[in-house]
Amino acid sequence: MSVLDIRVLGDPILRKETSPVAAVTDDLRRLIDDMFETMHAARGIGLAAPQVGRLERVAVVDVEGGKQPLALVNPEIVSVEGSAKGEEGCLSIPEVYGDVERSAKVVVRALDRDGRPIEVEGTELLARCLQHEIDHLHGKLFIDYLSVLKRRAALDKWSKQKDQYPGYIRRLTAEDVAEHHRDEEL
Numbered sequence: 001m002s003v004l005d006i007r008v009l010g011d012p013i014l015r016k017e018t019s020p021v022a023a024v025t026d027d028l029r030r031l032i033d034d035m036f037e038t039m040h041a042a043r044g045i046g047l048a049a050p051q052v053g054r055l056e057r058v059a060v061v062d063v064e065g066g067k068q069p070l071a072l073v074n075p076e077i078v079s080v081e082g083s084a085k086g087e088e089g090c091l092s093i094p095e096v097y098g099d100v101e102r103s104a105k106v107v108v109r110a111l112d113r114d115g116r117p118i119e120v121e122g123t124e125l126l127a128r129c130l131q132h133e134i135d136h137l138h139g140k141l142f143i144d145y146l147s148v149l150k151r152r153a154a155l156d157k158w159s160k161q162k163d164q165y166p167g168y169i170r171r172l173t174a175e176d177v178a179e180h181h182r183d184e185e186l
């Protein structure tokens, strides 16, 4: 498995529509495994393919630190309930946070890492994360939901640090990766 570079805000791929996956192949499984590795090294709870420069309709989610890692191929929200506001961040917009109103509960249908159909019901953080990642698969980012003023503040904050990511690439340091492997040994 390898840790992939993360694309940050400004890279046009984050705004692209992904393509549904026709078949879950070994190549796709390799991408899924690399995405898990990358997400864990970056200490994220979700990661979508465009964030690593790919346009397959695939996301990974792990809101419980390894207890329920979910690989989602062609995920689709099939029902929603209620609404809830909560703070979000994004591995592709480091250091920027904002409150987003989302459905409080969602049911998602997808294929898993083996190509089998699954249905995932999420509330609280899982519901939020599922919606955030599925948005990524359709070119949508959490900052799109912020009010004009809050979005401007978020983009100002981002513009002050985006120079740290030449070519819109966030390369995880060897330290991030090593620490992640150390965590895994526990």
Ligand SMILES: [Zn+2]
Pocket (backbone or CB within 6 Å): 089, 090, 091, 092, 132, 136
């Ligand atoms: Zn994100």
